[in-house]
Amino acid sequence: MSASPAEPTPPALPWRDALKVYLEPATLRMLALGFSAGLPLLLVLGTLSFRLREAGIDRTTIGYLSWVGLAYGFKWVWAPLVDRLPVPPFTTLLGRRRGWLLLAQLMVIAGLGGMAFNDPRAGLAPLVWCALLVAFGSATQDIALDAFRIESAATRKQAALAAAYQTGYRLAMIWAGAGVLWIAAGAETVGSTGYQNGAWKTAYLAMAASMAIGVLTVLLSPEPARVALPKPKNLGQWLEGALVEPFADFFRRYRWQAALILALIAVYRISDVVMGIMANPFYVDMGFTKDEVATVSKIYGVVMTLAGAFVGGVLSMRLGVMRVLMLGAVLSAASNLLFAGLASRGHDLTALVLVVSADNLAGGIASAAFIAYLSSLTNVSYSATQYALFSSLMLLLPKFIAGYSGAFVDAFGYHAFFTGTAALGVPVLLLVALAAKKAPARQQQTGSVAETAP
Secondary structure, eight states, rough: OOOHHHHHHHOOHHHOOOOOOOGGGGHHHHHEEEEEEEHHHHHHTTHHHHHHHHHOOOOOHHHHHGGHHHHTTTGGGGGGHHOOOTTTTTTHOOOOOHHHHHHHHHHHHHHHHHHHTGGGGGOHHHHHHHHHHHHHHHHHHOOOOOOOOHTTTTTGHHHHHHHHHHHHHHHHHHIIIIIIHHEEEEEEETOOOOOOOHHHHHHHHHHHHHHHHHHHHHHOOOOOOOOOOOOOSHHHHHHHIIHHHHHHHHHHHTHHHHHHHHHHHHHHHHHHHHHHHHHHHHHHHHHHHHHHHHHIIIIIIHHHHHHHHHHHHHHHHHHHHHHHHHHHHHHHHHHHHHHHHHHTOOHHHHHHHHHHHHHHHHHHHHHHHHHHHHHHTTTTHHHHHHHHHHHHHHHHHHHHHHHHHHHHHHHOOHHHHHHHHHHHTTHHHHHHHHHHSSSSSHHHSSSSSOOOOH
C-alpha cells in the first residue's frame, strides 16, 4: 500500500550512514550505468547542434531537428513491452532487465557509428535517421535502467542511487559535450579552417567506443530479484497487466493528486531543456572555439556537476525531496539569467567559466532530487512502465517547445531567449509548493514512500 500522512515518520539517517551508501556496490554500478545513459543524449541534441551550426546549418533548422529528442518523450508507449516482454537470446542469457539493457546499448552504438560516417553538408536525412536510432536505443536503455535502479535497492536508498546515477549521467554529458569537442578539435587538420567532417567522424567513433563502460557493467552486474507477477491466462489478460494496470495503479494510489503530480513532472525541467538546445549554437555564434568550450566544461563542469549531484542526494536524504526540489527549481531558472548576461558580453572566457559552473551546480542539485522524487512515486511491480511514464512526461512538453528555440533566437536574439527560458521556471515554483503541501509526511521528511505491492 502507499504511505499516508498517518504513518509514523522514520528518523533521518545519520550523516555517516547516509554517506556510506555511496560506497555500496549497487550505488557504484549506478554510477557506471548512469554514464551509459547520459552519453547518447547530447550526441543527438546539444553536441549535434554544435556540429550542425559549424557545418553552416541555420538555427531554425537546428531547432526543428531537436525534435529527434521527442523519442524520449514517447518512451512510455513501448515501456510496457520492456517491462514484461522477453527478447531472446538477451533475456534468456542475462535476465529481463540486463537483457533489455544490452540490446538498447547495442542500438546506441550502431547509431553513433552511423552518425560518424555521415556528413551533414551532403544531406541531413541519413544523419537524422541514425540520430533517431540512437535516441530510440537510448530511450529504451532509460526504461530498463530506471527499473533496474529501482529494483536494486530499498526505497530509502533511492536518493543515493539517484545521486550516483545522476553523477554518472552528468559526467557522460560532459564527456559527450566537452570530450567530443576536444577530440574533434584535436583531430582537425592543422592549417585548415572551417568545418572538417573527418574530425567529427573520429569524435563520434570515440563516443561509440565509450559505450563499452555500460556494456561491461551490464555483463558483470547481477540481475535484480524478479518481482512475482500474476501469470496471465490469455493474451487479453497479459495486455491488461502490461498496458493498463501500471497506469491504473498510479491513479488509484494518488487519485485527484495525480493531476498535480503529473503537471509538476511535465514542467519541472522546462527551463533547462528549452535553453539547452541553443547553448552550443550560442557558443559558436559568440566566437568560442571547440577547445575553449571543451576545457571550461571539462574542468569546471565536472567539479560543479559532482558537487551538485552529491549535495542534492545528501540533502534529499537529510531534508526531504520536496525541499530540495524547490531549491533546484530556483537555481535552474536563475542560471538561465546568467546566460542572458553572457549574451551581452560576447567572447568572455571568464564569464563563460562562471556561467557554466553555476549551471552545472544547479542542474546536479535539481536532477538528483527530481530522480529521487520520481522513484518514490513508482510501484515496484510496474517500475519500468511507471517511471517511463514520468520521465517521458518530463521531456515531452519541454522538447516540443524547444523545437521552436532556433526560430525564436532568429527573431528576438539570445538575450530575450535566455530571459524567456528563465521565466518558464516561475510556474514550476508554484507547482512544487502545492505538491509539497499535499505530499505524505514521510516523503516530505525523507524523500521516500512505502513500497507498494500488487
